[in-house]
Amino acid sequence: MSESPDEPRTTVLHDVHESAGATLVDFAGWLMPLRYGSETAEHKAVREAAGLFDLSHMGEIRVSGPQAAAVMDHAFVGFLSKVKIGRARYTMLTGTDGGVLDDLIVYRLGEDEYLAVANAANADVVASVLAERAEGFDARVEDESSQYSLIAIQGPRAAEILAPLTDADLGEIRYYAGYEHTVAGVPVLLARTGYTGEDGFEIFVKPAEHATDIWSALMEQGADRGLVPAGLSARDTLRLEAGMPLYGQELSPELTPYDAGLGRLVKLEKDEFVGRHALEEASRNTRPRRLIGLASRGRRPLRKDQQVLRDGEPVGTLTSGAPSPTLGRPIAMAYVDSELDTATGVFTVDVRGRGEAVDVVELPFYQRDT
Numbered sequence: 001m002s003e004s005p006d007e008p009r010t011t012v013l014h015d016v017h018e019s020a021g022a023t024l025v026d027f028a029g030w031l032m033p034l035r036y037g038s039e040t041a042e043h044k045a046v047r048e049a050a051g052l053f054d055l056s057h058m059g060e061i062r063v064s065g066p067q068a069a070a071v072m073d074h075a076f077v078g079f080l081s082k083v084k085i086g087r088a089r090y091t092m093l094t095g096t097d098g099g100v101l102d103d104l105i106v107y108r109l110g111e112d113e114y115l116a117v118a119n120a121a122n123a124d125v126v127a128s129v130l131a132e133r134a135e136g137f138d139a140r141v142e143d144e145s146s147q148y149s150l151i152a153i154q155g156p157r158a159a160e161i162l163a164p165l166t167d168a169d170l171g172e173i174r175y176y177a178g179y180e181h182t183v184a185g186v187p188v189l190l191a192r193t194g195y196t197g198e199d200g201f202e203i204f205v206k207p208a209e210h211a212t213d214i215w216s217a218l219m220e221q222g223a224d225r226g227l228v229p230a231g232l233s234a235r236d237t238l239r240l241e242a243g244m245p246l247y248g249q250e251l252s253p254e255l256t257p258y259d260a261g262l263g264r265l266v267k268l269e270k271d272e273f274v275g276r277h278a279l280e281e282a283s284r285n286t287r288p289r290r291l292i293g294l295a296s297r298g299r300r301p302l303r304k305d306q307q308v309l310r311d312g313e314p315v316g317t318l319t320s321g322a323p324s325p326t327l328g329r330p331i332a333m334a335y336v337d338s339e340l341d342t343a344t345g346v347f348t349v350d351v352r353g354r355g356e357a358v359d360v361v362e363l364p365f366y367q368r369d370t
Contacts, residue, residue, distance in 0.1 A: 028120035028121040035232075043326075044326075045226055049225060052151065056211065064110075064112055077267065078267055087177050090105055093130075099255065107191065127141065149210070151202070153218060155199070161221050162183070173190065189204035196242065197366055198238070236322065243333070245260055288338055306351060312355075333363070
């Protein structure tokens, strides 16, 4: 992987992406595939068959030692000491003021061992904050991001494609669970997690160099089952349809989990954790804003930072927006005043000075049949 401070880093799969004709862009300091051809086709493949994603830009931070569970309870808003071995938990790292520093998935690998998977843009911050919060505990914090590749196979045919290549009984791996198995003969952490709204698996490969063999084996196995490589564009529209927040858009240091409607992640029954006082205060107060879904009646794209208007008056701001291949029209998420009555009035979005008519709809926009 490239380590030049002046250029974006590249993943182990960089040459594979170039050979596949990917359009590569700088994302959080990494040169990543935006699309391989048609982002709409990649999106639809994940909804109808399967897509393969390189997520090696994500960060992996290991916390281990006799007091690892205590560190996790102290550092995060969740009750991670209660997570069973082999299971995972979606949680948040907040500042002392309750603002979200990152949202991430934490895997419990053993009694005294956890793996925190951070967003690419926040990996260094998460590693640094965890190391600071582990001081005084009998535990180690190790940033292992450079040692891992991460591949995700997502879609209704993901299990069918993966099954012949792994020693795992995929029917026994529950959602938000991860266990040590092999894929294409390579030892991996195999997790049933994802960011698309579909069933699927994330494959943590260490050492990172083995990712090429796993990618090739999956592409070959899925060649006649509709599997395609998919880039960041498809991943974004998939997560948006599924109503999943994106850090830097629906989540930020200026917002608490309660602002984002994710107060359920905060376990105030814990005796103490960083940000607890501020979050307890936030839990007692009326949320100043809430997140809503919007679906356009027209075709003009809805984009981040556009204003939401009701009867011509500004009432909120879009956090994410894109055309929805599944719904066939543009969709968006927006923060509006928590007291706003969304059942009355005419809602529009200011698209370059012209109001685009939208409907307020329930989130998520898309939910797979289970």
